Amino acid sequence: MRLDAFSICYKYDIIPAVDDVSISLGRGEFISVLGPNGSGKTTLLRILAGTLEPCAGKVLLDNRSIRKMSPRSIAQRIAVVPQNGYIPFPFSVLEVVMMGREPHMRRFAGESRHDIDVVFQAMKITGITHLAKRSMFDLSFGERQRVIIARALAQEPGFLLLDEPTSHLDPGYQMGIMDIFKSLSRYENIGILVISHDVNLASQYGDRLVMLNKGKKVADGSPWEILTEEILEEVYKVKAVIKNHPVIDCPQVMLVPGFDEGSAKSNIL
Ligand code: ADP
Numbered sequence: 001m002r003l004d005a006f007s008i009c010y011k012y013d014i015i016p017a018v019d020d021v022s023i024s025l026g027r028g029e030f031i032s033v034l035g036p037n038g039s040g041k042t043t044l045l046r047i048l049a050g051t052l053e054p055c056a057g058k059v060l061l062d063n064r065s066i067r068k069m070s071p072r073s074i075a076q077r078i079a080v081v082p083q084n085g086y087i088p089f090p091f092s093v094l095e096v097v098m099m100g101r102e103p104h105m106r107r108f109a110g111e112s113r114h115d116i117d118v119v120f121q122a123m124k125i126t127g128i129t130h131l132a133k134r135s136m137f138d139l140s141f142g143e144r145q146r147v148i149i150a151r152a153l154a155q156e157p158g159f160l161l162l163d164e165p166t167s168h169l170d171p172g173y174q175m176g177i178m179d180i181f182k183s184l185s186r187y188e189n190i191g192i193l194v195i196s197h198d199v200n201l202a203s204q205y206g207d208r209l210v211m212l213n214k215g216k217k218v219a220d221g222s223p224w225e226i227l228t229e230e231i232l233e234e235v236y237k238v239k240a241v242i243k244n245h246p247v248i249d250c251p252q253v254m255l256v257p258g259f260d261e262g263s264a265k266s267n268i269l
Pocket of ligand 1 (some may be wrong): 017
């Protein structure tokens with residue numbers, strides 16, 4: 001099972017938001033997508049999920065054009081965790097996670113034993129079983145995020161696409177959530193694509209990193225191939241030093257502040 005995009009383009013107006021990007025995600029793979037704000041990451045994710053139609057190129061899910069598949073059929077295979085998973089009604093946690101079963105349930109049929117088992121397993125994996133009866137309005141941001149991820153898992157997807165799932169979370173929550181995704185890719189054979197601004201976290205967890213800039217894919221490869229001083233300077237306009245992580249073998253980025261440079265000082269004075 002694969003999710004493949006070939007030479008896709010997307011324009012909201014004249015300037016392409018995604019420009020001739022190809023990307024492939026296999027079952028069990030973990031890809032982190034990086035790039036500055038406005039570089040096209042969210043647009044790319046929506047195209048991969050079939051919610052935006054590219055103006056050129058194609059997306060294939062298991063070698064079938066995603067455009068020819070129904071939303072229900074796509075949702076049986078791909079789950080998306082959007083940036084803002086805000087639920088505007090006071091549903092309980094259990095009700096929200098159960099919504100993830102929708103693509104698998106027959107019309108007007110109640111939930112089956114299997115649906116209930118899958119939902120409780122999703123809550124267990126994300127550590128929210130104790131919150132099952134709690135209203136979504138009475139949760140912390142980190143807890144809400146876990147519920148939205150549990151809802152995605154309840155879809156039993158082959159691919160999980162996540163848009164900055166760890167932003168606004170403390171380091172403990174960040175690592176906890178990324179550990180869950182890594183286990184899902186490794187042991188449940190789910191293809192994971194995570195959009196992230198945290199280059200170090202992306203390096204620690206991603207088998208592959210994809211770097212976007214101004215809608216184009218500028219690099220695609222292992223963390224060591226992508227997190228170089230040259231690429232970081234070109235894409236983010238930052239000075240960085242790269243070191244090996246002392247515990248696990250992966251590059252870690254240390255940014256060099258610019259406050260000693262005359263230009264920053266003269267801007268203020
Ligand atoms: P990223 O996720 O990397 O921040 P996006 O995919 O959100 O980038 O945006 C890529 C570009 O498309 C940006 O220039 C953004 O302003 C523009 N864009 C995104 N959404 C819309 C929209 N709904 N209408 C018009 N322009 C948009």
